[in-house]
Every structure is written in structure tokens, then in C-alpha cells.
Amino acid sequence: MKAFDIYRYDPEAERNPRIDTFEIDLDDCGPMVLDALIWIKNKVDPALTFRRSCREGVCGSCAMNMDGTNWLACTRFISDMSPSATIFPLANLPIIKDLVPDTTHLFAQYEMIEPWLHAETPVPEKERLQSPEERSQLDGSYECILCFCCTSGCPSHWWNGDRFLGPAALLQAYRWLADSRDEAKEERLDTLEDPFRLYRCHTILNCTRTCPKGLNPGKAIAEIKKMVIERDS
Structure with missing residues (x-):
């Protein structure tokens, strides 16, 4: 199992941003951070919002801040994340929802x-x-x-x-x-x-x-x- 602390925020909801913690079953999930996000969305929380498209490090859609570093979720291995893994949207941008910034x-x-x-x-x-x-x-x-x-x-x-x-x-x-x-x-x-x-x-x-x-x-x-x-x- 692997725990991820993920930033959550919906500007249309009347509540402050929060951090949700999810436990990922690594035996049932692909090796990349994007795989973990898709696993959470499909099996735990359908409301989790993020961008993704090519899954090959080509489109740039899944750029986000992981463990304090901006990178692509589709090219960052879960095994390279810290024990207390954190995922935030790109900094200094308005947030549309969760991990989706307004570019x-x-x-x-x-x-x-x-x-x-x-x-x-x-x-x-x-x-x-x-x-x-x-x-x-x-x-x-x-x-x-x-x-x-x-x-x-x-x-x-x-x-x-x-x-x-x-x-x-x-x-x-x-x-x-x-x-x-x-x-x-x-x-x-x-x-x-x-x-x-x-x-x-x-x-x-x-x-x-x-x-x-x-x-x-x-x-x-x-x-x-x-x-x-x-x-x-």
C-alpha cells in the first residue's frame, strides 16, 4: 500500500481547500503517479479532478507538483515518491478544481x-x-x-x-x-x-x-x- 496526500479544492463549493489522504493498492495499480490518480478516481473518489491525455510525457497535460517538485505525473514513478507523498496543482495559478490549474x-x-x-x-x-x-x-x-x-x-x-x-x-x-x-x-x-x-x-x-x-x-x-x-x- 502507498499513501498519497492530495490537494482538493472546488471554488464553487463553500469550503476551504483541504488535503485528502488516499491509500493505493500497488498490486492493483500501474507504476506511475498518473496511474495512482486514475486508480483513485476509478475506485475511490470519482470527484477527484486532474488533467491527462497522452500518458507518454508528450502533451504536458498532467503537470503538477509532486513532493515539492513540478513534473509530469505520467513520467514520475510511484517508487520515486517520498514515504509521505504529496500532490498539489502547479503553483501560482488560479485553480479550476483540485489538481487542474487555469492556464x-x-x-x-x-x-x-x-x-x-x-x-x-x-x-x-x-x-x-x-x-x-x-x-x-x-x-x-x-x-x-x-x-x-x-x-x-x-x-x-x-x-x-x-x-x-x-x-x-x-x-x-x-x-x-x-x-x-x-x-x-x-x-x-x-x-x-x-x-x-x-x-x-x-x-x-x-x-x-x-x-x-x-x-x-x-x-x-x-x-x-x-x-x-x-x-x-
């Missing part, structure tokens, strides 16, 4: 960086080509699945989330700045060059420590700052 604001910030190709040259007959070297510049940024583990764990975003774009959006911004096919580098840098949108990052690097894909948003933000300095010098 509307984060996706609005993502939309602000215009995450699509800007190109004025005529569309080629087949495709816009890149050399292997040019393509390699996207490694470490295109893999982001927008789980927002990094942004939720960023103290700078806790303090200035209304204006600081946060590591997830800025990593995606760097992905397009580094793309040799994109032709709007100047406009993108103009949008980012702001005391809060970009420069509120204080290089705490919680974002890098908590990325379940092993990416380095802190480095990407530093590269954007470097691009701005080189452009303006």
Missing part, C-alpha cells in the same frame, strides 16, 4: 510571442530548406511541450506574472528567433525588449531544474538578451 493567462503570454513562422519571401514550390547546422539551432527549444512546469516554478513570474512573460513563453520566443527560415527577427526583438517582458528574469534557474524534458529555458533567455545587446550595440 489561460500563460497561453495568452505564449500567443503574444507569435509562435508561428513569419516570412515575406514567396512560398517555394516544395518547402523552406535548412542546412543541418541551421536545423540544429532549434535543438533544445522545439521540444517544449508547454506543460508550464518551468513558469509555475519561476519566482520572477510569481512576482511579476502580469508583465514578465516567463520561461516557457521566452523559450518559445527563442525557438523562432533561432529559426533560419523566420524573417521577423527585428520585430520579435522589439516586442521582447522590455524591462518586464524579458529583463525581469533574474537567472534563478528554477525553470531549468524543473523541466521534465531536460530543456534549459534560462539559457534561451540569456541568448535572447545577447541578441538584443548585439542588435543595439
Whole structure:
């Protein structure tokens, strides 16, 4: 058996948030934390609410805080959880219910960086080509699945989330700045060059420590700052 302390909150109910403890039968459950949550929902408490989809660490839906660390429930082994295992929703976000945070604001910030190709040259007959070297510049940024583990764990975003774009959006911004096919580098840098949108990052690097894909948003933000300095010098 394994015990989990799980955060519960329903904004529509007239009661404060609480912690519920559930005992999991490990012989009747899969190996991942997401398996345990599904087991609880199916066999103990159908009202337990959480997001999930791919179960393969690809969609980012099941991002939550487990034993104090943001990660994906579908890639965290139950055996890696502490004896007093705790599961909370991602921090610093409004709660829709239980383990489901409201990410509307984060996706609005993502939309602000215009995450699509800007190109004025005529569309080629087949495709816009890149050399292997040019393509390699996207490694470490295109893999982001927008789980927002990094942004939720960023103290700078806790303090200035209304204006600081946060590591997830800025990593995606760097992905397009580094793309040799994109032709709007100047406009993108103009949008980012702001005391809060970009420069509120204080290089705490919680974002890098908590990325379940092993990416380095802190480095990407530093590269954007470097691009701005080189452009303006």
C-alpha cells in the first residue's frame, strides 16, 4: 500500500481547500503517479479532478507538483515518491478544481510571442530548406511541450506574472528567433525588449531544474538578451 496526500479544492463549493489522504493498492495499480490518480478516481473518489491525455510525457497535460517538485505525473514513478507523498496543482495559478490549474493567462503570454513562422519571401514550390547546422539551432527549444512546469516554478513570474512573460513563453520566443527560415527577427526583438517582458528574469534557474524534458529555458533567455545587446550595440 502507498499513501498519497492530495490537494482538493472546488471554488464553487463553500469550503476551504483541504488535503485528502488516499491509500493505493500497488498490486492493483500501474507504476506511475498518473496511474495512482486514475486508480483513485476509478475506485475511490470519482470527484477527484486532474488533467491527462497522452500518458507518454508528450502533451504536458498532467503537470503538477509532486513532493515539492513540478513534473509530469505520467513520467514520475510511484517508487520515486517520498514515504509521505504529496500532490498539489502547479503553483501560482488560479485553480479550476483540485489538481487542474487555469492556464489561460500563460497561453495568452505564449500567443503574444507569435509562435508561428513569419516570412515575406514567396512560398517555394516544395518547402523552406535548412542546412543541418541551421536545423540544429532549434535543438533544445522545439521540444517544449508547454506543460508550464518551468513558469509555475519561476519566482520572477510569481512576482511579476502580469508583465514578465516567463520561461516557457521566452523559450518559445527563442525557438523562432533561432529559426533560419523566420524573417521577423527585428520585430520579435522589439516586442521582447522590455524591462518586464524579458529583463525581469533574474537567472534563478528554477525553470531549468524543473523541466521534465531536460530543456534549459534560462539559457534561451540569456541568448535572447545577447541578441538584443548585439542588435543595439
